[in-house]
Amino acid sequence: MGSSIGANIRRERKRHGWSQARLAQGVCRTAGVQGEPVGRQEISRWETGKRTPREWLPFLAAALSIHVDVLTGVQTPVEPPLPILDDYLPKGDPLAPLSARQGRRVGTDAVRDLQRRVHGLRLADDVIAGGDLLRPALRELRSAVRLFREGTHTELVGQLLLQVIGELAQIAGWIASDAGQHAAAERIYRLGLSAAHTAGNATLAGNLLGSLAYQRTNTGDVQEGLSMARAALDSASDAPPRARALYLDRVAWAYTNAGEDQAAMRAVNEANDTLTEHGGEDEPDYLYWVDSGELQIMEARVYTELQRPLRAVPLLQKVLSRYNATHARELALYLSWLALALADANEPEEAAATAERVISLSAGVASERTASRVQVVLARLEEFRNVPEVRALLENTA
Structure with a gap:
């Protein structure tokens, strides 16, 4: 039961775009307790099944605006x-x-x-x-x-x-x-x-x-997305290497969102290995954009979602250096993951500066994806509201 509750907590937290620290603050606030009897590490223990929330379940549910049954139900x-x-x-x-x-x-x-x-x-x-x-x-x-x-x-x-x-x-x-x-x-x-x-x-x-x-x-x-991504990969035994690498990237992303960290990392590594097989074979024109840089972007996004900023930040900075303002949507999207990774690395000032670029680039782009990413980034920065640069950003976007 504990592992099921942990997976449910993780799923609902990510649906809100919150960090573990942000959820911990919400739990303490809904419980009406002073100090921080529940912190980021405790949330991590709950999510990994090392501990069970027990008496904290009602406050977890209230913080996440869901019924307790959503947390205690067994995932299929x-x-x-x-x-x-x-x-x-x-x-x-x-x-x-x-x-x-x-x-x-x-x-x-x-x-x-x-x-x-x-x-x-x-x-x-x-x-x-x-x-x-x-x-x-x-x-x-x-x-x-x-x-x-x-x-x-x-x-x-x-x-x-x-x-x-x-x-x-x-x-x-x-x-x-x-x-x-x-x-x-x-x-x-x-x-x-x-x-x-x-x-x-x-x-x-x-x-x-x-x-x-x-x-x-x-x-x-997420579960249907994972089933579809795996079905696409299973059908690709005769596909050229760049196609298989692309399908593996989608599998990795689905596993990441499903909370299956190790499976996500295996898929990322397999995608990189598969791409090395590319060279001179006949392939469709639509694979022109699949290269090592794009795989690095997905790898960095996976690291960000898994809250491994020391791996995510250097990868994102390296790949983003090749993008310019003519690719405003992609630049805004990828910068949004950099902002989250910087927040996870406890660099709120840098995260705020990056978020400001995301907002500026998104303003002129007719993309629902960039608009939603802006909201995810702003929600993530809420826990750093006491930092002057973050507070100024949040007040300017209110």
């Missing part, structure tokens, strides 16, 4: 058999039944044009946030689906069209998710899954399912 573990990629396809096949319609003759030139346009969207997403890109992305996706459904084409061209639709769905879903349109993003991802599955492209299907897993994890459905 992920048990075999694990889901497979096919389990996440939409009901029926929204594409293939319509391909028999007669219309414009579609050839390989049209496919190449679509491939150029989808890659252009990817490059645009590197510097433009989801709120500004969503309309053009959806317009491109609808156009490609219409071309497949209403045109006439050979079997080979039809297969290539389906792959382009899958790629468009992945980037359009990513853009919709960044804009905070999570339900729309899931529908788009599942459309892309159907297209990739019909085309027989397992690597693309794994990328789409991994993207959906990442969204599920980030929106609180």
Whole structure:
């Protein structure tokens, strides 16, 4: 029972974006006690199952604004058999039944044009946030689906069209998710899954399912996100190294959010090992951005969430040095993890200065992800309100 309570405490604390010290303060405040009979170390002991809160449970629940049953309930573990990629396809096949319609003759030139346009969207997403890109992305996706459904084409061209639709769905879903349109993003991802599955492209299907897993994890459905991420990885035995490294990164992130620290670290290390296998093989264009720097970002984020700032801070500082203001969204997101890691390292002044950069960069970015990260950072800094630099920042953003 103790280990289950500990996992529940950790999950709910992270859902609030709180440190262990911040939760300890909340427990003491709701209990109405003076001093700090409960501190960060005690929270850590509860979360790891070394001790059981017992009489502190009602105050823990009150601090977290939940019922005690949420803390004492047993989490349902992920048990075999694990889901497979096919389990996440939409009901029926929204594409293939319509391909028999007669219309414009579609050839390989049209496919190449679509491939150029989808890659252009990817490059645009590197510097433009989801709120500004969503309309053009959806317009491109609808156009490609219409071309497949209403045109006439050979079997080979039809297969290539389906792959382009899958790629468009992945980037359009990513853009919709960044804009905070999570339900729309899931529908788009599942459309892309159907297209990739019909085309027989397992690597693309794994990328789409991994993207959906990442969204599920980030929106609180952690166990489903973990199941999806593992299913995407299990389908990737023949995928090129950079694809497998990407899928392993998503597995690592899901494990991190599920509180499975050792499994997260194993996945991070395996992703790095897998990337070293990359070199000269045929691979899809959409893997262009997967490199050692991106893996270091995920590794640093995992370290931050696991509250290991001595590892997280140097990694983040190293990778962030290559980003400039043209990548405002990514810079803001990654700086937000640096701010948290600095707070964990008990460097509130540096954390406040970094948080100020996050807020400044986010102000001009139409991204729900950056907006939510700002709130997480500000919540984390609350425990340092007595530090002048932090107090000034919090008062300016109130």
